[in-house]
Amino acid sequence: MPKGFLTEPGKAALAGAIAAVENASSVEVVVAIRRRSRIWVHAHVLVGVVTALAASAYMLFSDTDFSLTSIWIDPFLVGLGAGLLSTLFPPLVRALTPRGWRQRACTAAAAATFLERGVHGTSGRTGVLVYVSLIDQVAIVIADAGVTKVWEPGQLQRAQQALTAASAESAEALAKVIAGWTDEFAALVPRASADVNELPDAI
Numbered sequence: 001m002p003k004g005f006l007t008e009p010g011k012a013a014l015a016g017a018i019a020a021v022e023n024a025s026s027v028e029v030v031v032a033i034r035r036r037s038r039i040w041v042h043a044h045v046l047v048g049v050v051t052a053l054a055a056s057a058y059m060l061f062s063d064t065d066f067s068l069t070s071i072w073i074d075p076f077l078v079g080l081g082a083g084l085l086s087t088l089f090p091p092l093v094r095a096l097t098p099r100g101w102r103q104r105a106c107t108a109a110a111a112a113t114f115l116e117r118g119v120h121g122t123s124g125r126t127g128v129l130v131y132v133s134l135i136d137q138v139a140i141v142i143a144d145a146g147v148t149k150v151w152e153p154g155q156l157q158r159a160q161q162a163l164t165a166a167s168a169e170s171a172e173a174l175a176k177v178i179a180g181w182t183d184e185f186a187a188l189v190p191r192a193s194a195d196v197n198e199l200p201d202a203i
Contacts, residue, residue, distance in 0.1 A: 005134060006033060010171025011203055017179035018201050025185035026192055027147060028127045028199045029178065030119050033171075036135040037109040043096040047086040052079025090135045102136040109133065110140035118199060120144055126189055127199060130178060132167045139163035150188040 018029045056075040059066045066074070086092055094102070110131035114120060119127035125146035132139045141160050143151060159181070166173035 006171055006203065010175070013172045013175035014178070014203050015201060017175040020179050020182045021185055022197060022201075024182045024191060026124050026126045026189045026195050027181075027185045028119070028122050028197070029130065029201075030117050030127065030199055031130045031132070031174075031178070031203050032110075032113045032117065033132045033134065033203060034109070035133075037102070037105045037133040037138070040093050040097045040101075043093045044083040044086045046096055047092070048079040048083030050079075051082035052076060055079065093135065094137060097136075099138075102133075102138050106131065106133045106136055106138040106140050110142055114142045122146075122199065124189075130163060130174075132163065132174065134167060137164065137168055139167050147185075147189060155184075 014031055018031065021027055021029050052075040055078040056071070059071050059074065110129060113131055114127075114129045117129065119129045119142070121127070122144065125144040127144040128147055129142045130139065131142070139160055141156055141163065143156065148156075159177070162177045162180075163174060166177045
C-alpha cells in the first residue's frame with residue numbers, strides 16, 4: 001500500500017464515516033483498500049524491452065568499443081534492471097495500462113471481495129462495498145439489492161467517480177465522500193429500531 005495513505009488519522013476518519021452512515025440508515029458500509037488489484041506485467045516487460053533496445057543501439061553505434069559478450073549480455077541486464085525498477089513507479093505503470101483494463105480488473109476484484117466479506121449477507125440486503133485500488137487509482141462501489149432499488153445508476157456512477165478522485169488524495173478525502181452519503185441514505189434507507197451492525201467495520 002502506498003506509504004502514508006492509510007494513516008491512523010485516515011483510519012479514524014474512515015471509521016467515523018462508516019459509523020455516520022450506519023447510525024443514520026440501515027445501510028452497512030464495508031471499505032476494502034488494496035495496494036493493487038493485479039500486477040501489470042506487460043508494463044514492466046515493455047519498459048525492460050525498450051530500455052534493452054536503447055542500450056543495444058547505444059553499444060552498437062557508440063564510438064566506444066564493446067566486447068561481443070557485452071553487446072549480447074549487457075542490454076539484457078540493463079533491461080531487466082529497468083523492468084524491475086519500474087515496479088517502484090506507479091504513475092508509469094498506470095500510463096502504460098489502459099484505464100479500461102484497470103477498471104475491469106478492479107471490478108472483478110471488487111466482486112470477489114463483495115462475496116468474501118459477506119456484504120451480500122445482510123438481512124435487509126443493504127450492504128455497500130467501497131473497494132479502492134490505490135496503484136490503479138480506481139474505486140468501485142457494489143451495492144446490494146436493498147440499496148440499488150432506491151439508489152439510481154447515475155448516483156452509483158457519481159459515487160464511484162468521487163471516490164476515485166478522493167483515492168488519489170488521502171484516506172481523509174475518501175472518508176469525506178462516504179460521510180457525504182449520510183443524509184441521502186437516511187432518507188432512502190431509513191434506520192429501523194431493530195437494526196444491528198451486521199458486518200465488521202474494520203478497514
